[in-house]
Amino acid sequence: MKMAPGFFAGILLILIGLSAIFHILFNVNLFGILFSFFLIVAGIYMVTGRSWFFRNNKASHSAFFEERSIVLQPRDHEEFNVLFGRMIYDLRGIRFEDNEPVRIKINTVFGNTILLVSKDSPVKIKSDAVFAGASMPDGNSVAFGSIQYKTESFGAVLSHLIIDAPVVFGALQVKEI
Numbered sequence: 431m432k433m434a435p436g437f438f439a440g441i442l443l444i445l446i447g448l449s450a451i452f453h454i455l456f457n458v459n460l461f462g463i464l465f466s467f468f469l470i471v472a473g474i475y476m477v478t479g480r481s482w483f484f485r486n487n488k489a490s491h492s493a494f495f496e497e498r499s500i501v502l503q504p505r506d507h508e509e510f511n512v513l514f515g516r517m518i519y520d521l522r523g524i525r526f527e528d529n530e531p532v533r534i535k536i537n538t539v540f541g542n543t544i545l546l547v548s549k550d551s552p553v554k555i556k557s558d559a560v561f562a563g564a565s566m567p568d569g570n571s572v573a574f575g576s577i578q579y580k581t582e583s584f585g586a587v588l589s590h591l592i593i594d595a596p597v598v599f600g601a602l603q604v605k606e607i
């Protein structure tokens with residue numbers, strides 16, 4: 431499932447519209463009930479400490495309501511998600527077997543993502559921030575809008591890593607080591 435800023439904004443608008451209809455017709459605050467239910471479920475998860483949300487194979491490189499750190503060897507067109515969690519992706523040891531560019535997407539919604547990249551790896555990162563913070567190793571950052579960053583070795587070789595990293599109500603930090 432793709433978690434783009436448009437998807438999140440669309441869900442939010444649908445919930446607000448439904449809440450207004452239910453409030454007018456039935457004098458029921460649907461948004462308040464859904465938000466309360468969400469808080470209760472999130473509280474139960476935090477107390478138990480187990481990840482019983484999103485139990486599938488795709489969540490192995492994603493963080494949902496948890497904090498994780500992984501060393502990553504991504505495949506082309508792979509997608510990762512951070513939702514109400516914190517994830518550290520270590521991309522310093524990336525290898526390009528096919529001499530082809532590798533494109534990945536890392537979505538961050540209400541979370542914190544840290545990307546560790548090597549100075550010697552050809553990497554290009556594009557981040558779209560919506561009420562969020564995205565900071566790059568060159569000191570540039572953005573809270574609302576787009577930002578791009580390239581390592582010095584990007585463009586010198588054919589095989590490179592291209593990362594699309596949208597951030598909504600969260601934080602993205604790229605560290606070059």
